[in-house]
Amino acid sequence: MSHLGSLVSALIDGELAGTELDRANAHLAGCAACRAEAAQLRELKHELRTLGDLDGAGAGAITSRLLAMIGPTGPTGPTGQSGPVTARRLQRQPGRRARRRRGRYAMWGAMSLVVVGVGAAAFGMGGAPSGNEPQITPQLELFDMQHALTSGDVPFADPTDSTGTRAQGAAKGPAAGPVKASSVKASSVKASSVKTPVYASLRASAEATRP
Amino acid sequence: MRRSPALLVSAAVTVTIPGVLAILAILGHQHAVAATDAMTVTAISDDSAVGPLPSAPTGTQPAVRDSVASVQRTSGTPVTVLSDVAASQQAFAMSLLSRAAAAGQATSYQGVERSSQTGVDGTVTMVSQVWHQGGGLTFIRTSGGATSVISYESTDRSAAGVFGVTKSMVALLGQHYVAVYRGTGATGGRVAAIVEVYRFDGSLAARFWLDSRTLVPLRREVFDPSAKLVSDDSFVQVQIGAVTDRPAAATAVSAASGTAWVTASSPAKQLATLAGQGWKLPATLTGGLPLYAVAWTGTGTDQVTDLEYSDGLYVISLFVQRGALAPSMAGWQSMSLNGHYVDVCGHSVTWAGHGLVYTMIADAPPQTVAAVVAALPGSVQPGLVDRLGRGLDRLAHLVDPFG
Numbered sequence A: 001m002s003h004l005g006s007l008v009s010a011l012i013d014g015e016l017a018g019t020e021l022d023r024a025n026a027h028l029a030g031c032a033a034c035r036a037e038a039a040q041l042r043e044l045k046h047e048l049r050t051l052g053d054l055d056g057a058g059a060g061a062i063t064s065r066l067l068a069m070i071g072p073t074g075p076t077g078p079t080g081q082s083g084p085v086t087a088r089r090l091q092r093q094p095g096r097r098a099r100r101r102r103g104r105y106a107m108w109g110a111m112s113l114v115v116v117g118v119g120a121a122a123f124g125m126g127g128a129p130s131g132n133e134p135q136i137t138p139q140l141e142l143f144d145m146q147h148a149l150t151s152g153d154v155p156f157a158d159p160t161d162s163t164g165t166r167a168q169g170a171a172k173g174p175a176a177g178p179v180k181a182s183s184v185k186a187s188s189v190k191a192s193s194v195k196t197p198v199y200a201s202l203r204a205s206a207e208a209t210r211p
Numbered sequence B: 001m002r003r004s005p006a007l008l009v010s011a012a013v014t015v016t017i018p019g020v021l022a023i024l025a026i027l028g029h030q031h032a033v034a035a036t037d038a039m040t041v042t043a044i045s046d047d048s049a050v051g052p053l054p055s056a057p058t059g060t061q062p063a064v065r066d067s068v069a070s071v072q073r074t075s076g077t078p079v080t081v082l083s084d085v086a087a088s089q090q091a092f093a094m095s096l097l098s099r100a101a102a103a104g105q106a107t108s109y110q111g112v113e114r115s116s117q118t119g120v121d122g123t124v125t126m127v128s129q130v131w132h133q134g135g136g137l138t139f140i141r142t143s144g145g146a147t148s149v150i151s152y153e154s155t156d157r158s159a160a161g162v163f164g165v166t167k168s169m170v171a172l173l174g175q176h177y178v179a180v181y182r183g184t185g186a187t188g189g190r191v192a193a194i195v196e197v198y199r200f201d202g203s204l205a206a207r208f209w210l211d212s213r214t215l216v217p218l219r220r221e222v223f224d225p226s227a228k229l230v231s232d233d234s235f236v237q238v239q240i241g242a243v244t245d246r247p248a249a250a251t252a253v254s255a256a257s258g259t260a261w262v263t264a265s266s267p268a269k270q271l272a273t274l275a276g277q278g279w280k281l282p283a284t285l286t287g288g289l290p291l292y293a294v295a296w297t298g299t300g301t302d303q304v305t306d307l308e309y310s311d312g313l314y315v316i317s318l319f320v321q322r323g324a325l326a327p328s329m330a331g332w333q334s335m336s337l338n339g340h341y342v343d344v345c346g347h348s349v350t351w352a353g354h355g356l357v358y359t360m361i362a363d364a365p366p367q368t369v370a371a372v373v374a375a376l377p378g379s380v381q382p383g384l385v386d387r388l389g390r391g392l393d394r395l396a397h398l399v400d401p402f403g
Helices: A007-012 A018-030 A032-057 A061-072 A092-129 A140-151 A190-195 A198-208 B005-044 B062-075 B087-105 B167-176 B267-277 B366-375 B384-399
Strands: B107-119 B122-132 B138-142 B150-152 B178-187 B190-198 B204-211 B217-225 B229-242 B289-297 B305-310 B313-324 B334-336 B341-346 B348-355 B356-363
Touching: A018 A032, A018 B305, A032 A198, A092 B384, A140 B289, A140 B313, A140 B356, B087 B167, B087 B178, B087 B190, B087 B204, B087 B217, B107 B366, B138 B289, B178 B204, B190 B217, B204 B289, B217 B267, B267 B289, B267 B305, B267 B366, B334 B366, B341 B366, B356 B366
Parallel strands: none
Antiparallel strands: B107 B122, B107 B229, B122 B138, B138 B150, B178 B190, B190 B204, B204 B217, B217 B229, B289 B305, B305 B313, B313 B356, B334 B341, B341 B348, B348 B356
16 A cells, blocks of 8 residues: 655645545555654644744844753753754863864865875876877988988988997097097998898888887 | 318219209299199189188178178179179189089099087097999998998989088078188198188188099088187098999999988978978078978878978088987987977987977087077977976876867
């Protein structure tokens, strides 16, 4: 059997009439659960009406009644059998405030940690190249050759790429002893690759280094 | 002790005659050298005028100078602004350089070149052997390492190893400098015609030695505006004529030359196309180096674009490609150029920014390189706010890849 449900509230409020009212009353007669619910609702509405009367009495009356509840010796207990308000002593409670303060500190600390953490992560990630961009090491062999072709100079190689090296200052010629030659980029081309077209091999090496 | 007059006479004759002969030989040699010089100059041209050094009148406004120079360039006449050098002298010197560019291609030669260049990372000296077959291939092998050969065809390009004396470089040189023939000298064991190149303010910018008989370039010195030697390239030993002892591998490597790069017919149009793709690159670099050639290799995201800037003396090749620099690059050294963070390897400089990687190879003074880097995009390390902003964007992208 289904219960009255929301009809209980309508019944208490006097909003039912006719056959609906008859059927609700008939159900209440045979259903203890709905009767209990109806009783609770009536009590609740009674209490709400009481509060409404308080509002109507004005702020001054409420204040005086609250003061009377507190009294000089402490709370006086329930104001009545159906009164919903329970007055308690209003006094400083150091433990609760301290707890609140600690909670506030914890909250600020957590927020600071989050901000610092996100900031550090953003700083770190902002300096690094994007993961979406191909990471490139310039192909000096290819570029030096192109530069030499357009400028009409001997290709000037990466000095660290050679077995020889690099000399500071002026040289006195190829037989000058300690003055070594910075070998051209081609020095990095293995002997076995000499027989392949230079450009082709350089381009292949360029592509091989791409991610 | 009694001395014999005959002995004394014979001793005097023994000492005197060889001495006189030696003096005569020396005088004869000097006379012969002088005659050779005279012959060389005459062989180069009847117009061997050597005028005064160019100098800039004081108090003249640069804007006026540039304006007049521009008119002269447009009209095709040699730029003579603020120069005491007559137009005919400049024309003669430019003619020598033009003929030298042609000779560098058409003449066979071989020898040992020494190149010394000062870059942002110090001075680098390199020695290489060069073989050039007239009208054909150039082979370059460096000493000090394993035998390797680079070769390429010099069809529409000039051969390397001619000290920058190419057709296109000479044309640019005539627009930005004043050239003067300065007589003859010697280099690499050969008599050479010397052409000096001056800036419009009268300062010496470069000096070329051209073989007096063939005009093949033998040596070049380049100076910065403060008269400091920036590079010195020369044949320390050269043989002009038949090429011998060419590397055996040369014929095998000659094939693919020139096919890797596609040259744009119009650099200006190509620059506009790149700008449309978001590549903001200048038509003129800091220091007045104009863009004169654009080429590219590869396709799509792997494409590398080469922008060539030069005034005929300084050459800057700027290679641009999409991507970011690898975190670790062997042989590259991080450094700051006037507050701009770059990686340097020899005379190559690279940096990244805005999704592009720039690699610059420069035949130019270090201060020019630093100024050019500063003016190009991307070399400045991002400030704290920019860096945090970029990092937050990436974090947001990690949290919500579709956001």
